[in-house]
Amino acid sequence: MIFTGTALAGAFIVDIEPREDARGYFARSFCREEFARHGLPTDVAQCNVSFNRRKGTLRGMHYQIRPKAEAKLVRCTRGAVHDVIVDLREGSPTWGRWVAVELSEGNSRMLYVPEGFAHGFQSLVDDAEVFYQMFEEYSADHARGVRWDDPALGIDWPLPDPIVSERDRTFPLLSKPPAR
Numbered sequence: 001m002i003f004t005g006t007a008l009a010g011a012f013i014v015d016i017e018p019r020e021d022a023r024g025y026f027a028r029s030f031c032r033e034e035f036a037r038h039g040l041p042t043d044v045a046q047c048n049v050s051f052n053r054r055k056g057t058l059r060g061m062h063y064q065i066r067p068k069a070e071a072k073l074v075r076c077t078r079g080a081v082h083d084v085i086v087d088l089r090e091g092s093p094t095w096g097r098w099v100a101v102e103l104s105e106g107n108s109r110m111l112y113v114p115e116g117f118a119h120g121f122q123s124l125v126d127d128a129e130v131f132y133q134m135f136e137e138y139s140a141d142h143a144r145g146v147r148w149d150d151p152a153l154g155i156d157w158p159l160p161d162p163i164v165s166e167r168d169r170t171f172p173l174l175s176k177p178p179a180r
């Protein structure tokens with residue numbers, strides 16, 4: 001696997017290294033030893049799948065607070081998504097900044113999202129599927145979010161008029177400090 005740092009310290013784009021032959025290819029999408037070498041968590045607590053029927057579906061911006069803060073490895077296994085992370089780590093020099101990466105079944109790219117980051121995506125095609133490896137279990141009591149359209153963030157979403165759940169639509173603005 002190839003780990004490429006982003007403009008937000010601790011967040012990585014992770015590319016597979018396919019070994020190809022006439023049948024297709026084989027590649028690792030997770031390796032405990034390689035994650036440890038990069039100082040990343042190695043114990044996957046749960047795996048989740050998000051299926052998105054319609055192009056333009058937007059999910060986010062989600063995170064969990066301590067003691068259940070979560071890191072995740074995100075990959076689009078069908079279709080394509082515009083994946084976004086926002087640094088919400090207290091005291092971080094990049095607090096409130098965001099990075100976007102296109103994840104697709106074609107590029108097999110993954111995004112490692114550290115603890116303390118909000119995460120969301122917008123599906124770029126119908127029937128997009130996103131697979132998450134979570135390094136902490138989901139906890140409703142610790143789940144939080146910030147608004148996907150917060151003017152303080154200015155996230156550049158690729159498709160207008162997204163399909164957004166009521167929950168995601170009513171998250172607080174970042175200009176109001178998020179609960180820690």
